[in-house]
Amino acid sequence: MKSITSRDNPLYKRLKALAGSTAQQRRSGHALLEGLHLADAYLQAAGQPETCVVTEGVLRHDEAREIVGRIDPARVYTLPDALFGQLSGVVHGVGMVLLVEKPTLVLPERMDQTCMILDGVQDAGNVGSILRSAAAAGIQHVFCVPGTVYAWSSKVLRAGMGAHFLLSIYEDVETADLTSRLNPNVLVTITDSHGAKAIYDADLSGPLAWVMGNEGAGVSRFWRDNAALRVTIPQPGGMESLNVAAAAAVCIFEQCRQQRA
Numbered sequence: 001m002k003s004i005t006s007r008d009n010p011l012y013k014r015l016k017a018l019a020g021s022t023a024q025q026r027r028s029g030h031a032l033l034e035g036l037h038l039a040d041a042y043l044q045a046a047g048q049p050e051t052c053v054v055t056e057g058v059l060r061h062d063e064a065r066e067i068v069g070r071i072d073p074a075r076v077y078t079l080p081d082a083l084f085g086q087l088s089g090v091v092h093g094v095g096m097v098l099l100v101e102k103p104t105l106v107l108p109e110r111m112d113q114t115c116m117i118l119d120g121v122q123d124a125g126n127v128g129s130i131l132r133s134a135a136a137a138g139i140q141h142v143f144c145v146p147g148t149v150y151a152w153s154s155k156v157l158r159a160g161m162g163a164h165f166l167l168s169i170y171e172d173v174e175t176a177d178l179t180s181r182l183n184p185n186v187l188v189t190i191t192d193s194h195g196a197k198a199i200y201d202a203d204l205s206g207p208l209a210w211v212m213g214n215e216g217a218g219v220s221r222f223w224r225d226n227a228a229l230r231v232t233i234p235q236p237g238g239m240e241s242l243n244v245a246a247a248a249a250v251c252i253f254e255q256c257r258q259q260r261a
Contacts, residue, residue, distance in 0.1 A: 001068075001076045004053075007083060015053065015099065019087045022153045031152040033098040034090055039067050041162030042098060052076045055084045055095030064096060089154050102152050105168055112183040114139055114207045114255065119175075119223055120147035120214035121244055127151060128159020129245035130212060135163035137252045143178055144171045147214070175222050182209055187228040190219045191247055193240070196230035204231075204255040212248050 052071050058064045116134045151169050189208045213219035
């Protein structure tokens, strides 16, 4: 285990640059995982991080010591609290950050199972929540079309609570390229508040490509024109619409219910 004591340290400068810029994270192909939960989830699913940085104080906690004990000591660095604060995006967070390489994935040639398509979803919290629901429901593939927030940003990672490491997440996927890879039996499915079939009356037992649209504009014209199934979520309370993350959870778990039945 090594110590970093100066803000002029090259590794510290690199981490600070990444922490301050999502664009820099995207260009570098790396992500920062902050906190014990994300660190534990990554170690269980993906193995060793590139680097682990912890505050001197956090090592006094049993859980933190247990997590650090699973990491190659040559990859672990300690930081004074004052320096760590400039890397952290969490108020009163726990002093641990893992630097990891983002997975490089190749689009599957054919998609014959239920998947999730994020069509311009821009709120990081919504994307993270959708990923968490998808992972919980056993969905393996999530496709982000251009205009969707960067799925490996620190805010999305925190909201996803480890879901990233259970999913294959493809970013900047062009819509035409994606539709050409969907098997005909995978029905493109959108939510539509006007004239669509109630989700509880629709047959969701087969594989579906769920399309979740932008928070304001909804699903784009391309997916509206290519949708094979349109469903609506009944709202007896009279609200006009649901948050996109809530709608996604309702949809995919109703599909789970029907498949289980």
